[in-house]
Amino acid sequence: MKIVVTGSSGLIGTALVTRLHRAGHDVVRLVRHPPRERDEVAWDPQAGTVDVDQLAGVEAAVHLAGAGVGAKRWTENYKRVIRESRVLGTRTLVTALTSLDPKPRVLVSASAVGIYGDRGDEELTEESPAGESFISDVVRAWEAETEPAATAGIRVALIRSGLVLTGGGPAFGRLVSLVKLGLGGPLGNGRQWWPWITLEDEVAAIEFLLTHEVSGPVNLSAPDPARQRDVAKALARAAHRPALLPAPAFGLRIVLGGFASEILASRRELPGKLLSAGYPFRYPTLDGAARWVLQSD
Secondary structure: OEEEEEOOOOHHHHHHHHHHHHOOOEEEEEEOOOOOOOOEEEEEOOOOEEOHHHHOOOOEEEEOOOOOOOOOOOOHHHHHHHHHHHHHHHHHHHHHHHOOOOOOOEEEEEOOHHHHOOOOOOEEOOOOOOOOOHHHHHHHHHHHOOHHHHHOOOEEEEEEEOEEEOOOOOOHHHHHHHHHOOEOOOEOOOOOEEOEEEHHHHHHHHHHHHHOOOOEEEEEOOOOOEEHHHHHHHHHHHHOOOEOOOEOHHHHHHHHHHHHHHHHOOOEEOOHHHHHOOOOOOOOOHHHHHHHHHHHO
16 A cells, blocks of 8 residues: 655654555655655645645555644744644645545544543543643644545544653653653642553554544544553553652643643543454553563663
Protein backbone atom coordinates (compact mmCIF):
# COMPACT_ATOMS: atom_id res chain seq x y z
CA MET A 1 0.00 0.00 0.00
CA LYS A 2 1.23 3.51 -0.79
CA ILE A 3 0.84 5.64 2.34
CA VAL A 4 1.56 9.33 2.86
CA VAL A 5 2.62 10.30 6.40
CA THR A 6 2.97 13.73 8.00
CA GLY A 7 4.87 14.27 11.24
CA SER A 8 7.19 11.41 10.30
CA SER A 9 10.14 12.85 12.27
CA GLY A 10 8.26 12.90 15.59
CA LEU A 11 8.21 10.19 18.24
CA ILE A 12 5.13 8.40 16.91
CA GLY A 13 5.84 9.16 13.25
CA THR A 14 9.35 7.72 13.38
CA ALA A 15 8.12 4.49 14.97
CA LEU A 16 5.19 4.27 12.56
CA VAL A 17 7.28 4.72 9.40
CA THR A 18 9.66 2.00 10.60
CA ARG A 19 6.73 -0.33 11.20
CA LEU A 20 5.14 0.41 7.82
CA HIS A 21 8.41 -0.20 6.00
CA ARG A 22 8.84 -3.54 7.76
CA ALA A 23 5.33 -4.50 6.64
CA GLY A 24 6.31 -3.80 3.03
CA HIS A 25 4.38 -0.58 2.50
CA ASP A 26 5.56 2.25 0.23
CA VAL A 27 5.78 5.35 2.46
CA VAL A 28 5.80 8.96 1.26
CA ARG A 29 6.80 11.47 3.94
CA LEU A 30 5.63 15.09 3.79
CA VAL A 31 8.41 17.31 5.13
CA ARG A 32 8.78 21.05 5.69
CA HIS A 33 12.41 21.22 4.50
CA PRO A 34 13.75 20.73 0.97
CA PRO A 35 13.53 16.98 0.25
CA ARG A 36 16.75 15.13 0.99
CA GLU A 37 15.58 11.55 0.62
CA ARG A 38 13.75 9.76 -2.19
CA ASP A 39 10.64 9.24 -0.06
CA GLU A 40 10.29 12.90 0.94
CA VAL A 41 7.84 15.41 -0.56
CA ALA A 42 7.91 19.07 0.45
CA TRP A 43 4.85 20.77 1.90
CA ASP A 44 4.14 24.03 3.69
CA PRO A 45 1.12 23.59 5.96
CA GLN A 46 1.07 27.28 6.89
CA ALA A 47 0.98 28.40 3.26
CA GLY A 48 -1.32 25.54 2.25
CA THR A 49 1.00 24.15 -0.41
CA VAL A 50 2.02 20.59 -1.32
CA ASP A 51 3.20 18.98 -4.54
CA VAL A 52 0.03 17.04 -5.31
CA ASP A 53 1.53 15.39 -8.39
CA GLN A 54 3.93 13.45 -6.15
CA LEU A 55 1.01 12.03 -4.19
CA ALA A 56 -0.47 10.27 -7.20
CA GLY A 57 -1.42 6.70 -6.37
CA VAL A 58 -1.57 7.26 -2.60
CA GLU A 59 -4.01 4.77 -1.08
CA ALA A 60 -3.93 5.91 2.55
CA ALA A 61 -2.78 8.84 4.68
CA VAL A 62 -1.65 9.17 8.28
CA HIS A 63 -1.62 12.74 9.59
CA LEU A 64 0.46 13.25 12.75
CA ALA A 65 1.93 16.73 12.28
CA GLY A 66 1.42 19.42 14.91
CA ALA A 67 3.39 21.54 17.38
CA GLY A 68 4.07 19.78 20.68
CA VAL A 69 1.64 20.86 23.39
CA GLY A 70 4.28 20.35 26.06
CA ALA A 71 7.23 21.72 24.12
CA LYS A 72 6.99 25.32 25.41
CA ARG A 73 5.11 27.43 27.93
CA TRP A 74 1.62 28.35 26.77
CA THR A 75 2.06 32.00 25.93
CA GLU A 76 -0.69 33.47 23.78
CA ASN A 77 1.67 33.26 20.82
CA TYR A 78 2.48 29.58 21.41
CA LYS A 79 -1.18 28.72 21.92
CA ARG A 80 -1.77 30.18 18.47
CA VAL A 81 1.06 28.01 17.10
CA ILE A 82 -0.51 24.90 18.68
CA ARG A 83 -3.89 25.64 17.09
CA GLU A 84 -2.70 26.77 13.67
CA SER A 85 -0.22 23.91 13.23
CA ARG A 86 -3.13 21.49 13.57
CA VAL A 87 -5.92 23.35 11.80
CA LEU A 88 -3.88 24.62 8.84
CA GLY A 89 -1.88 21.41 8.48
CA THR A 90 -5.03 19.28 8.37
CA ARG A 91 -6.70 21.68 5.94
CA THR A 92 -3.69 21.55 3.60
CA LEU A 93 -3.49 17.76 3.65
CA VAL A 94 -7.23 17.23 3.19
CA THR A 95 -7.32 19.66 0.27
CA ALA A 96 -4.52 17.71 -1.40
CA LEU A 97 -6.09 14.30 -0.75
CA THR A 98 -9.53 15.28 -2.03
CA SER A 99 -7.98 16.63 -5.24
CA LEU A 100 -6.50 13.24 -6.15
CA ASP A 101 -8.09 10.90 -8.67
CA PRO A 102 -8.47 8.24 -7.48
CA LYS A 103 -8.73 9.44 -3.89
CA PRO A 104 -7.10 7.50 -1.04
CA ARG A 105 -9.39 5.08 0.75
CA VAL A 106 -8.57 6.16 4.30
CA LEU A 107 -7.20 9.02 6.37
CA VAL A 108 -6.06 8.31 9.93
CA SER A 109 -5.74 11.73 11.50
CA ALA A 110 -4.23 12.54 14.88
CA SER A 111 -6.48 13.97 17.55
CA ALA A 112 -6.22 13.94 21.35
CA VAL A 113 -7.92 12.76 24.51
CA GLY A 114 -7.79 16.42 25.52
CA ILE A 115 -11.06 16.97 23.65
CA TYR A 116 -12.90 15.57 26.68
CA GLY A 117 -11.60 18.21 29.09
CA ASP A 118 -11.30 17.43 32.80
CA ARG A 119 -13.99 14.82 33.55
CA GLY A 120 -13.22 13.30 36.96
CA ASP A 121 -14.27 9.65 37.26
CA GLU A 122 -16.63 9.66 34.26
CA GLU A 123 -16.00 6.84 31.78
CA LEU A 124 -15.34 8.38 28.37
CA THR A 125 -16.31 6.59 25.17
CA GLU A 126 -16.18 7.83 21.59
CA GLU A 127 -19.78 9.02 22.05
CA SER A 128 -18.93 11.25 25.04
CA PRO A 129 -19.32 14.99 24.36
CA ALA A 130 -16.38 17.38 24.23
CA GLY A 131 -15.35 19.25 27.34
CA GLU A 132 -14.39 22.86 27.92
CA SER A 133 -10.74 23.87 27.81
CA PHE A 134 -8.20 25.40 25.46
CA ILE A 135 -7.18 21.96 24.19
CA SER A 136 -10.82 20.89 23.83
CA ASP A 137 -11.42 23.87 21.57
CA VAL A 138 -8.27 23.14 19.57
CA VAL A 139 -9.23 19.49 19.04
CA ARG A 140 -12.78 20.37 17.95
CA ALA A 141 -11.39 22.72 15.29
CA TRP A 142 -8.70 20.19 14.34
CA GLU A 143 -11.15 17.34 13.83
CA ALA A 144 -13.57 19.57 11.92
CA GLU A 145 -10.94 20.12 9.22
CA THR A 146 -11.23 16.44 8.22
CA GLU A 147 -14.93 16.72 7.34
CA PRO A 148 -14.33 17.54 3.64
CA ALA A 149 -12.38 14.26 3.34
CA ALA A 150 -15.28 12.26 4.76
CA THR A 151 -17.71 14.12 2.49
CA ALA A 152 -15.51 13.19 -0.49
CA GLY A 153 -15.83 9.50 0.40
CA ILE A 154 -12.55 8.99 2.25
CA ARG A 155 -12.92 6.92 5.42
CA VAL A 156 -11.64 9.09 8.29
CA ALA A 157 -10.48 7.75 11.66
CA LEU A 158 -9.72 10.39 14.29
CA ILE A 159 -7.29 8.94 16.82
CA ARG A 160 -7.84 10.46 20.24
CA SER A 161 -4.56 9.32 21.74
CA GLY A 162 -3.92 9.10 25.43
CA LEU A 163 -0.51 9.34 27.11
CA VAL A 164 1.96 7.43 24.95
CA LEU A 165 4.26 5.38 27.19
CA THR A 166 7.83 4.99 26.00
CA GLY A 167 11.27 5.09 27.51
CA GLY A 168 12.24 8.09 25.39
CA GLY A 169 10.53 11.12 23.97
CA PRO A 170 10.45 14.75 25.12
CA ALA A 171 7.60 14.40 27.61
CA PHE A 172 7.19 10.91 29.04
CA GLY A 173 10.93 10.29 28.89
CA ARG A 174 11.40 12.98 31.55
CA LEU A 175 9.01 11.15 33.88
CA VAL A 176 10.87 7.87 33.33
CA SER A 177 14.13 9.62 34.24
CA LEU A 178 12.60 10.88 37.50
CA VAL A 179 11.26 7.40 38.30
CA LYS A 180 14.75 5.93 37.95
CA LEU A 181 15.96 8.48 40.52
CA GLY A 182 13.16 7.54 42.91
CA LEU A 183 11.43 10.88 42.33
CA GLY A 184 8.42 9.67 40.34
CA GLY A 185 5.76 10.37 42.97
CA PRO A 186 2.22 11.70 42.45
CA LEU A 187 1.66 14.78 40.29
CA GLY A 188 -0.89 16.90 42.10
CA ASN A 189 -3.03 14.57 44.22
CA GLY A 190 -2.32 11.71 41.80
CA ARG A 191 -6.01 10.73 41.63
CA GLN A 192 -6.53 12.00 38.07
CA TRP A 193 -7.18 9.30 35.46
CA TRP A 194 -4.41 8.99 32.89
CA PRO A 195 -5.45 7.14 29.73
CA TRP A 196 -2.26 5.49 28.53
CA ILE A 197 -1.03 3.40 25.62
CA THR A 198 2.43 2.05 24.83
CA LEU A 199 4.21 3.39 21.77
CA GLU A 200 4.16 -0.18 20.46
CA ASP A 201 0.35 -0.30 20.61
CA GLU A 202 -0.02 3.27 19.36
CA VAL A 203 1.66 2.55 16.04
CA ALA A 204 0.21 -0.96 15.73
CA ALA A 205 -3.29 0.47 16.25
CA ILE A 206 -2.70 3.12 13.58
CA GLU A 207 -1.64 0.40 11.14
CA PHE A 208 -4.73 -1.62 12.16
CA LEU A 209 -7.01 1.33 11.38
CA LEU A 210 -5.59 1.61 7.87
CA THR A 211 -7.16 -1.73 6.92
CA HIS A 212 -10.17 -2.11 9.23
CA GLU A 213 -13.48 -0.36 8.62
CA VAL A 214 -13.46 1.95 11.63
CA SER A 215 -14.35 5.62 11.22
CA GLY A 216 -15.02 8.72 13.27
CA PRO A 217 -13.43 9.28 16.68
CA VAL A 218 -11.36 6.35 17.96
CA ASN A 219 -10.05 6.36 21.53
CA LEU A 220 -6.42 5.23 21.37
CA SER A 221 -5.69 4.07 24.88
CA ALA A 222 -5.29 0.72 26.64
CA PRO A 223 -8.34 -1.00 28.15
CA ASP A 224 -6.82 -0.58 31.64
CA PRO A 225 -6.99 3.17 32.42
CA ALA A 226 -5.22 4.10 35.63
CA ARG A 227 -4.87 6.98 38.03
CA GLN A 228 -1.67 8.97 37.71
CA ARG A 229 -0.32 7.77 41.04
CA ASP A 230 -0.79 4.16 39.90
CA VAL A 231 1.07 4.85 36.65
CA ALA A 232 3.94 6.25 38.73
CA LYS A 233 3.87 3.25 41.09
CA ALA A 234 3.87 0.74 38.21
CA LEU A 235 6.89 2.43 36.64
CA ALA A 236 8.65 2.53 40.01
CA ARG A 237 8.01 -1.19 40.55
CA ALA A 238 9.41 -1.99 37.12
CA ALA A 239 12.47 0.16 37.87
CA HIS A 240 12.83 -1.24 41.42
CA ARG A 241 12.69 2.29 42.81
CA PRO A 242 10.41 4.06 45.30
CA ALA A 243 7.77 6.53 44.10
CA LEU A 244 7.71 8.90 47.01
CA LEU A 245 8.18 12.59 46.33
CA PRO A 246 5.00 14.31 45.14
CA ALA A 247 4.85 17.35 42.89
CA PRO A 248 2.10 19.64 44.22
CA ALA A 249 -0.37 21.13 41.76
CA PHE A 250 0.62 24.72 42.51
CA GLY A 251 4.26 23.89 41.80
CA LEU A 252 3.40 22.30 38.47
CA ARG A 253 1.42 25.40 37.48
CA ILE A 254 4.37 27.65 38.37
CA VAL A 255 6.85 25.54 36.39
CA LEU A 256 4.67 24.48 33.44
CA GLY A 257 2.11 27.25 33.16
CA GLY A 258 -1.02 26.33 31.19
CA PHE A 259 0.30 22.90 30.21
CA ALA A 260 -0.06 21.82 33.85
CA SER A 261 -3.83 21.71 33.27
CA GLU A 262 -3.25 18.79 30.87
CA ILE A 263 -1.14 16.86 33.39
CA LEU A 264 -3.66 17.43 36.19
CA ALA A 265 -6.79 16.73 34.11
CA SER A 266 -8.68 13.49 34.72
CA ARG A 267 -9.83 11.49 31.66
CA ARG A 268 -11.01 7.93 32.07
CA GLU A 269 -10.91 7.08 28.38
CA LEU A 270 -12.04 3.65 27.15
CA PRO A 271 -11.07 2.20 23.72
CA GLY A 272 -14.51 0.92 22.77
CA LYS A 273 -14.13 1.05 18.99
CA LEU A 274 -10.72 -0.62 18.95
CA LEU A 275 -11.97 -3.46 21.13
CA SER A 276 -15.14 -3.89 19.06
CA ALA A 277 -13.05 -4.05 15.87
CA GLY A 278 -10.89 -6.79 17.37
CA TYR A 279 -7.63 -4.91 17.86
CA PRO A 280 -5.27 -7.18 19.88
CA PHE A 281 -3.47 -5.03 22.45
CA ARG A 282 0.16 -6.04 22.90
CA TYR A 283 0.27 -4.43 26.36
CA PRO A 284 -3.26 -4.28 27.80
CA THR A 285 -2.23 -4.03 31.47
CA LEU A 286 -0.31 -1.29 33.24
CA ASP A 287 2.31 -3.51 34.89
CA GLY A 288 3.15 -5.17 31.58
CA ALA A 289 3.37 -1.80 29.88
CA ALA A 290 5.62 -0.41 32.62
CA ARG A 291 8.02 -3.32 32.26
CA TRP A 292 8.13 -2.77 28.48
CA VAL A 293 8.84 0.96 28.97
CA LEU A 294 11.80 0.32 31.25
CA GLN A 295 13.17 -2.38 28.94
CA SER A 296 12.84 -0.18 25.86
CA ASP A 297 14.54 2.84 27.41
